[in-house]
Amino acid sequence: MKNGQATVQEKTIVGKIATFLRHEITTTNYRAGAHLKESQISAEFGVSRVPVREAFRILQSEGYLEVIPNRGSFVKPISLSYIKETSIVYKQLAPIILEKAIPNYRESTYKKAFNLLEKIEKSTDFTNVGYMLWDFARVIYGPSKYDFMLCIFDDIYSHSIRLLSEFFKNAETKQYKVESHYEFLHLCKQGKKDEAIKYWSDFIGNMSNIAVALAEKK
Incomplete structure (x- = not known):
């Protein structure tokens, strides 16, 4: 014993x-x-x-x-190749996961998501922002029940927080803009699933480009 x-x-x-x-x-x-x-x-x-x-x-x-x-x-440094590879994986998997997740959204899903966005808007602590964005991702992707792909996303987010920390330390503003997150949720609530997925895919594509550009400067 x-x-x-x-x-x-x-x-x-x-x-x-x-x-x-x-x-x-x-x-x-x-x-x-x-x-x-x-x-x-x-x-x-x-x-x-x-x-x-x-x-x-x-x-x-x-x-x-x-x-x-x-x-x-x-x-270990986060290599440029790692960022590029994870960006490709994220952009490929996100639409697939959302296709299954969005129809399973409930009022509680939206409540959790909106509460997180309100906290993110008020926070100037880049560490908390990073983890809350990770929580937001779990809220919108979780209803898919694609456990294996969700584990991959967890790995991506855990390392992305390091990039976000670097961004906030060098940025003039210490606030993270969440307008795109709100718009995505509004489209989902309106029953516009395909439009929401396209909108979110475009958004993460732009964010991936920013992450790559940030890494290239280092």
Whole structure:
């Protein structure tokens, strides 16, 4: 029983460390190329290096870290090719998912979506904005029940927040415009599914171009 409890506790610690590091990387507190040291992280959490090493492995598998032999673990840059590839995948999958999702929207779906947009409009915290946009995506795509494709979108959004953080740090305005999000929802409520999908596809196409342009400047 004690061994089982220790295993659960160890997994919990690994999860906490991984969540912390993921957040620090996503918000660019740990920037691309930063050297993450096991000794420093273990001291910060008051644990041995074992759970830290396991957390590093998790983040490496998720694409947040890269391990360089004889040098250590470093925050992995988001490559231009990755952005281009995810843009292609997103633009291809979004219409398919929405085709199935929109007919399943309920009043509660719209309520959640509009509440998120109101919060985004009022927020000047780029970290919160990024996560709320991720939540918005889950609201509008979730009713499709396409679990595999939704997991792909989760991966895309988790890394896109890093780009959004860079954008906000360099932008003159600290507010994210959501007019297109409102228009999409209004079209859906009016029963104009095909028009809504086309409108949203055009919007994400433009956003993808902006993301690529931003990455090319770095």
